[in-house]
Amino acid sequence: MERRLSNALGILTIISAVLYGLFFSIERKEFSSLLIIYVLLFTLFGTLTYVLDKATKSNLKLLPDFIGKRFYGMPLLGGVFLIGLLLRFLLIDNTPHLSQDFFRFIWDGHQLINGFNPYLYLPDDVIASGATHIPNASFLHASMGELSSGLYTNYPPLNQLFFAAAAWLGGDSILSSIIWMRVFLILADVGIFIYGIKLLRLLGKSEWLITLYYLNPFTIIELTGNLHWEGMMAFFLLAAIYHLLKSQKVQSVLFMGSGILLKLLPVMVLPLLLRRLKFKKAVVYYLLVLVVVVAGFSLFVSQQLLDNYAASVGLWFGKFEFNGSIYYLVRYVGFKITGYNIIETAGKILPLFTFFIIVLISFIRKNEIPEILISSIMFSFFTYLMFSTTVHPWYLTIPLLFSIFTKYRFMLVWSCTIFLSYYAYSNTDFVESSLLLTIEYVLVLIMFIFDLYNNRVSLNNTRPIDVPQNL
Template sequence: MERRLSNAFGMLTIISAVLYGWFFSLARKDFSNLLIVYTLLFLAFLGYNYISKKGTQENLQLFPSFLGKWFYGASLIGGIFFIGLILRLLLIDNTPHLSQDFFRFIWDGHQLLNGYNPYLYLPDDIIESGSSHIPNASFLHASMGELSSGHYTNYPPLNQLFFAIAAWLGGDSVLASVIWMRIFIILADVAIFIYGIKLLRLLGKPMWLIALYYLNPFTIIELTGNLHWEGMMAFFLLASVYYLLVYKQWQSVLFVGYGILLKLLPVMVLPLLLRKLKFKKAFVYYIAVLIVVVLGFLPFFSQDLIDKYSASVGLWFGNFEFNASVYYIIRAIGYQVTGYNIIQTVGKILPLITLVVILGISFIRKNEFPEILLSSVVFSFFTYLIFSTTVHPWYLTIPLLFSVFTKYRFMLLWSYTIFLSYSAYSSESFTENSWFIAIEYILVLFIFIFELFLTKTILPESKGEITNH
């Protein structure tokens, strides 16, 4: 049995490597073939999970025991780590083709390197001025697209720092800058693996569960492949929650602060900590996080920063729309009633609904218990996504990661079905397929409701306390 499982693990790795190579050789508009390959990768991923679960029971040795000792005495976990790392390194010099955001990352990095505040200058204006301080400026400007070049950057300071480091290390080479960004993102996933194992052990859960994130083709493609920094944000938030659970609150403060300085979204977790910390400690915690965030923004601070950054962030609520669920239903009703798109109004109301739901989760659920707190993180981000006007695939990273530590698996399904949103890029007009969006959300919501209400008595959430380690 052990030999068969080991051979199957090896075969899945070879098949996955070939499939990733095939996937990144396809054009973004070739949606049918992309979906086929993504489906095959997901089936291989499910195979990994089956073998990992079975291998835990059989004490499977994928590597020599001395290698296994490097990974908490479990060579199966070492095998999962090395295979995930290898699959990521295979993409090291790949140029992303499902997303063009990385061109703006490099642009912002060179802006900062040359002493320009990246929050104050539009790429369109820089090009029109004829300034030559950005290497490959015309190419980067044309490649990032009109949507990016015509708006001020909305990436927080810590993200800008990573952009600048990658641009500095990459020099005049776009590919070298891409490779350095990819190295940072891979290192973030390695850190997630390490802290994920720590947290699973703390919760008394099987360590192989980290494979649900680490070997998931969603994370490998969207983070390593497409160079999205949600993985780095997810690491900071995971480390913050881990340190909170082991009663190291100052480390927790720093990491959640770093997360907010990278992508802002971890701020949604702060209300969830109120019951865990109690009022006085929570107040000190929030003030400390605020200080970290303010210090991060301080080098860029000006009235122009406030005006332009807030306007840029606001676009995601009042102008942009993609792969939404609740919003699209409301928009359709709005068209029938008013005859025009009511995004300007709805885009202001839906975030308030999200805030109310998160506050409800914060006060009603018993978040002082670790697994309930972790599931509350999942539910909060899930709520945010369901009520968003824009849901790109990589937005799923945090709820997918935190679902690993709970009994809920609906995010795994969504990490597959959200790929249907890429069908929009198969047409020249980038028209979304309403049927695909309906399938994506109906399946996920069905499993979510089933797990939330029908499995409550079968798989109760743990309410055990964690002692200081």
């Protein structure tokens, strides 16, 4: 039995490795081919998690005891860790082809290491001025696209420091900078693997559930492959919540502040902590997080920065639209009534619904209970995405990660169906398919409703768990 399980895991890993290599050799305009491979990867992923579940029950060892015991005394987890690491390092020198954001990352990094505040200069203006301090400037400028080159950067300070580190270590080589960014993001996934196991054990859940994130094709492709920094944000937020549950407030504050300095979105989690911390302690926690965030921004702050940053962030809500759900329905109704696209109005109103729902979740749910708090984080980010005008695939990272600590699995379905949104890149006009978007969201909503029905006994009836202090 053990030999068959070991052989099955080995074969599944080899086939997955081949498919990942094939996936990143195909241009994003070849949507049908990419979709087929993506579905196959998810099929293998589902089979792999099933085999791992069987292996866990059989106490299968994938590594010798002297190695495996370093992974929380569980050799199987050590094997899972190495499988995920192998699949990621196979992509180490691949140039992302599903996203061109990394060109702007490298650009901003070189701006910073050369002493220029990246928030104050448009790439278009830098090119027009004839500046020579950015290696491969013309290529980076052309490759990042007109949309990025004509906007001020909207990546927060800690993200900029990572860009600068990759640019400095990579030197004049774009590929070397890509490799260093990928190394940073792989290390973030390693951190998620470690903290994920700690949190699962804290909640009394099976450690193998970490595979639902760690071996998920979505995370390997979007984070490691396409160099999106939501994975780093997810690490900081996960570590912050873990240390909060362990009553280690200083560590939690530092990780929470770092998450906000990387992507801003962890701000949505702060109201959810009110019942866990109680009012006075929550105020102190918020103030300390604010100190960390202000300290991070102080390295770049100026009135021009505030103006440029606010304008860039505002565009995401009032100008850009991609893979929306509720927003697209609102836009359709608005167009029927007014005869024009109402994105500027809808982009201002829909976030208010998100804010209102998060406030309700903060006060109505018993977030002092760890599993309820974690599910509230998942639901809050899910709400944010459902009301957003723009939902790129990598935006799913946080709710997907936190879903593995709950009984809800609809985010796993979405991590698969989200790839249908890439159809827009298969045509020169970037036109989305209403049919494919309908399939994407209908399948997610069906699973969402099933999850709610299946877990209709509310977690509010769950008793708080005792949090041991020595994990």
